[in-house]
Amino acid sequence: MNTHGEKTARVVLARKPDADLVQKIVAFTESRGCTHVRYTIDPKIVGGIIIYIGDVIYDGSVRSRLENIKHSL
Amino acid sequence: MDMLFMAGLLANPFEALGLEWQSIVLHLFNLVILTVGLYFLLFKPVKRMVKERQAKIKKIEKENTELNDEVKKMKESTEAVLSDAKKEAAVIHENAVKVANQKADDIVSSARKEAKSLIERTEQEMEEEHRKLQKDIEQQITDVSLAVAEKILSREVTPEDDKKMIEESLAQWSKE
Numbered sequence: 001m002n003t004h005g006e007k008t009a010r011v012v013l014a015r016k017p018d019a020d021l022v023q024k025i026v027a028f029t030e031s032r033g034c035t036h037v038r039y040t041i042d043p044k045i046v047g048g049i050i051i052y053i054g055d056v057i058y059d060g061s062v063r064s065r066l067e068n069i070k071h072s073l
Numbered sequence: 074m075d076m077l078f079m080a081g082l083l084a085n086p087f088e089a090l091g092l093e094w095q096s097i098v099l100h101l102f103n104l105v106i107l108t109v110g111l112y113f114l115l116f117k118p119v120k121r122m123v124k125e126r127q128a129k130i131k132k133i134e135k136e137n138t139e140l141n142d143e144v145k146k147m148k149e150s151t152e153a154v155l156s157d158a159k160k161e162a163a164v165i166h167e168n169a170v171k172v173a174n175q176k177a178d179d180i181v182s183s184a185r186k187e188a189k190s191l192i193e194r195t196e197q198e199m200e201e202e203h204r205k206l207q208k209d210i211e212q213q214i215t216d217v218s219l220a221v222a223e224k225i226l227s228r229e230v231t232p233e234d235d236k237k238m239i240e241e242s243l244a245q246w247s248k249e
Contacts (some may be wrong), residue, residue, distance in 0.1 A: 014235060017180055028243045046223055047230040049239045051246075060242030062226055066219050073215045 012042050012050040012061070013041040029053065 009029040017025065029037050031072035032053050102157040
């Protein structure tokens with residue numbers, strides 16, 4: 001949250017999203033009270049998406065799924 | 074002649090034999106003196122000597138008896154002491170054997186316990202090592218598998234697949 005009370009979501013993706021996907025991401029972040037979205041491209045997550053909203057993390061990345069598999073093994 | 078002699082002998086015997094009474098008295102006196110002299114000079118000392126010898130023999134016999142008794146007592150005492158010593162020696166030997174056997178048993182038991190403990194410890198360590206090794210191998214396999222999977226996925230995941238995955242995630246989070 002910035003000084004004007006606006007909430008920003010940080011979105012991490014493996015590749016650049018198309019317009020349709022951006023719209024869906026914005027719709028989701030707005031439903032969680034965010035007015036701004038900041039994108040980061042990180043190929044290390046392999047695929048999927050990670051969204052940071054305040055203290056909440058939505059992690060749907062391929063990397064995190066692989067890590068889960070690794071821990072479960 | 075015989076008749077005359079016999080008659081003379083009967084009438085005066087001393088005279089018939091050519092003896093005088095003074096001579097006979099003198100001889101008798103001599104005999105008495107000799108007898109008394111012999112009694113005092115020979116018989117009495119010999120008698121005393123025999124008595125002394127008998128007393129000495131009795132004393133020696135008594136001493137011998139006492140000595141024999143003492144020897145017998147000593148022998149009995151020695152035998153008793155010897156018997157006691159033998160018994161004591163037997164008891165000491167028996168105890169020593171018992172103690173030695175006990176010690177031997179203790180040593181063997183201790184060695185067995187130690188060996189068992191050592192074997193158990195070694196087995197435990199081997200098992201632990203084996204488990205650790207197995208875990209390391211599993212971890213390495215997992216790491217390698219995931220690294221391979223990651224490589225493959227980074228190559229194989231298409232933009233369409235990626236978009237679909239993202240849309241599914243967003244849809245799921247929207248339901249929560």
